[in-house]
Amino acid sequence: MMSDNIRVLIVDDLPETRENVRKLLQFEQDVEVVNQAGTGEQAIEMAQTDQPDIILMDINMPGIDGIGASQRISELVPRAQIIIMSVQSDSDYLRRAMMAGARDFLTKPFGGDELVAAIRRVYDKRPTITAAPPRGQGTGAPVAVAPEAAAGNIVAVFSPKGGSGCSTIAINLGVSLAQSGFNTALVDGSLQFGDVAVMLNMKPMTSVLDLSDNANDLDNELISSVVQKHQSSLNVLLAPPRPEMAEVVTEDSMKGMLDSLRQIYDFILVDTSSSLNGITLGILDTADRIVLVAQQNLPSLKNVSRFFDLSESLEYDSEKVSLVVNRASDKRGISVKDISNTLKRPVIMAIPDDDSAVNTAIDQGVPLLTGSNKRRPVSVAINKLADQLVQDLVGEKDMKSKPAEESQPGGFFSRLFGKR
Helix, strand or coil, X not given: CCCCCEEEEEECCCHHHHHHHHHHHCCCCCEEEEEEECCHHXXXXXXXXXXXXXXXXXXXXXXXXHHHHHHHHHHHCCCCEEEEEECCCCHHHHHHHHHCCXXXXXXXXXXXXXXXXXXXXXXXXXXXXXXXXXXXXXXXXXEECCCCCCCCEEEEEECCCCCCCHHHHHHHHHHHHHHCCXXXXXXXXXXXXXXXXXXXXXXXXXXXXXXXXXCXXXXXXXXXXXCEECCCCCXXXXXXXXXXXXHXXXXXXXXXXHHHHHCCCCEEEXXXXXXXXXXXXXXXXXXXXXXXXXXCCHHHXXXXXXXXXXXXXXXXXXXXXXXXXXXXXXXXXXXXXXXXHHHCCCEEEEEECCHHHHHHHHHHCCCCCCCXXXXXXXXXXXXXXXXXXXHHHCCCCCCCCCCHHHXXXXXXXHHHHCCC
């Protein structure tokens, strides 16, 4: 019979590192180190025989490295949750680790408190384990109940003030995630006057209109025939070619489309309109994360402050809204720190002002992250923002669970003023 303790397997090619990690855990009464492996091959074998809850996996090892071993273990022992350990803190390692099935990432050297916190955090999110039902001569051994197919993450890029650069941020976030190996779609949610087609130099041969009629009954084949592939590997769903055609798309059909896209893509970026109409609100409701874009001027801060008030009225979780300052510059009268203090919200990223590079990219129809500007500070900041979204969202949902309030009926005004 398995112990109630958190069962840990330590994997590292250096014996002294394995011993140091073991010592960091020896005083935790509910943590039990069940075995130690020095190679990826040993880790795969021990994961099957020892059935650990947590595997502390070094990323760089001879033979099968930590990434390869993690991928194999995720297939063979889905109950085992993997935490990658590495001296490299490069974002590429984080992406590769998460894509291999890791649930967390520790940069060496780390302390005992950091290690234990990661173990408990990952353990609390592990899949449910249940006994196998009796069938024939089955062993009845514990098996992992596979969670419902992981749903993709919807990220809405929104600003209550037009001209804040949402399209540039949404497009390049999508490119960054696609280049990192995530299956990513970009939706132009500014249905009347969307700029995505122009900014990516794409012809609107298909658009959201082609999916809106059957938004709640979409299959992969139909979606694939409508979504266009950009040369950056980003999948793009464009806005209607003419403003009046946007009237065909409803709030319900937009939500249906996004829910269908969840089943296909790892990330869905939505470039929204600054007009807070029913469709935009529906997008924000459905989103797992809202990237709220502000600028260093009073009109922008006034509107952003009002949106935070609105988000509280709509009962959004505080973590759902991430504040980003675009076109940030030390020469502005209002500093990024002032914005954070005034709004009483953390600024998760300040994207530096670089009108020259941004405007050139727009005029050429080439994303910042694929052209000659990809090493400029503005591009680096957007890549870091993408990394932050990955860290916040990937692995956060082990099971698809939509809050009831996201499905409540009624339009925009009834939701705001009809609360009891």
